[in-house]
Amino acid sequence: MAKKQFRAESKRLLDLMINSIYTHKEIFLRELLSNASDAVDKLSYKALTDDTVKVKRKDFQITIVPDKESRTLTITDNGVGMTKEELEQNLGTIARSGSFQFKQEMDKAEKAKNVDIIGQFGVGFYSAFMVADRVTVRSRAHGSEEAWEWKSDGTDGYTVEPCDKDDVGTEVILHMKEDTDEEKYSEYLDQYRIQELVKKYSDYVHSPIRMEMEHSRAKERPADAGEDYKPEYETVREWETLNSMVPLWQRPKSKVKKEEYDQFYREKFGDWEEPLCTIHVAAEGQMEYKAMLFIPSHAPYDYYSKDYEKGFQLYSSGVLIMDKCPEVVPDHFSFVKGVVDSPDLPLNISRETLQHTRALHIIEGSVEKKVKAELLKMQKEDREKYLKFWKGFARQLKYGAVNQYGAKKEVLQDLLLFPSSQGEELTTLQEYVERMKEGQEKIFYLCAETVEMAKALPQAERVLEKGYEILYFTDEVDEFVAQTLGSYGDKPFQDASAADALPESEEEKAQAEKKAEANRPVLDFVKETLGDKVFDVRLSRVLRSGAVCLSADGPMSLEMEKYFQKMEGEAMGGMKALRVLELNADSQVYGALCQAVAQDQEKAKKYARLLYDQALIIAGLPVEDTAKYTELVCSLMV
């Protein structure tokens, strides 16, 4: 039988683990038991709709058999089992959950030395090699007549051969390492140590974990025993269930420790970091259910891809009925992980009936409320934590606010954060409004690629001069958010660079028009020089110290144009904003332009082009012809 090699990453990971990057070797048991429990869940779930499953619900179990003589520890389950292919795929390959990120994290883990890499990438099984120098897995899959034996010493590859096994399920046999001075592997063959580990890590596994325990017991006192009778002891062996099987979510909140929530989350959802927060719900009234919701502390690597599937695990009185039920999770909170358990959910389900179960909508509504409340609380009480959340999920919340024409405005608007002219910190809309000055009626914003670029935009100067705060929209979607929300409370959003951003008196307006008329020849000259490049050339009403800027007429802004340009190849790719070149009549540069128009039109044309290019640069748009631009600048210098 030829040995097959582990994948490259697997090999490195094995090395890492065997060289004990992970200090708690004892967790190997938790990992194997959780795999066994998953396997049992899968088969009992199948049993709901599949008559060929022979095991009765009450007969599902996991057993542990330590054998000191042969130094083996055997963990057996009567779950779904694995086919030959599954054995090879599941146990011969790790990092199924994204090998790229896996490698990155592994490098980090190597540095950090004590990071929990187990459970992070579906590598739990490999923890067996921390305590065993050989592992044998014998398995027969449900629905299959064959059984297969997988064997590996963990260092270089594995073999798979046919074997005899009567029952469906899996048997994992660990051949424990020899004791060393530092590490006593024998302890994992000790019944009390095993019992302790099961209690510690796997108490809520909801299939019974059973082990034959050996106890010494006093024999019954014979009837004719005299005064000086000394009790005799005998050794009895009895199968005992080691775990209490009460799922974590069924326990009262006050009885669950944070570590237990964290551990549950990590194991169940394969995250290596603890969740940012945990929401434990015990709902009564309209509908009875228990739920545990977790907000992850970072976005999963595939979160913003189409591969990501939202959904909670659904239980009906402790029995898993669906692994990922999307209906109970609102789209905009699709990052939330969780389990829901309700006696009101039907055990015998099909997707179609579930979709129409009113219960699910009730749960969805309450999940939305709870998550929002929790996030708001975090935002107020622990801003640092909230910023971490925001880092991972800002985009999701913003898209959520834009989706469905802003139907979720009320739910999401208070969760949003933006950079602002007020300081380094991100601000909520409410905080912005609370800081608004007397007479300020609008929420000002400026779009730019970065905060630095926004700060440098000359067209916002006059708004800042008034002491008004400006939100900086640096994310493509921000402007759409503002448009969709329209307003926050009774305060409308207002582009700070727009001509009408600040109220103008009739007199000011008339004056501006008069000034524009007087400058008509110069403006027309520039427009003619630039041709199609610009829609219009105007005297700016927004500039203070700056000489030029670019703005847009009509509903499409320059930032939106950039956004659409990025969507290359798509239908929107060609959409352009109506560009308006704004000139500051009070600037010295404008004086120079006027003079050139009057005296040297060739030079004036160069000025016009130069000013346009500068406006592009300020707006963060590409200069159309960089070679020509440098030529132009040089020709003006000599």
Ligand code: ADP
């Ligand atoms: P994870 O449990 O996170 O997926 P593991 O390394 O613990 O990662 O296990 C890898 C895979 O091997 C599991 O996803 C499962 O498909 C399979 N597996 C492991 N143990 C068993 C078992 N006892 N019965 C059936 N399948 C198992």
Ligand code: MG
């Ligand atoms: Mg596992």
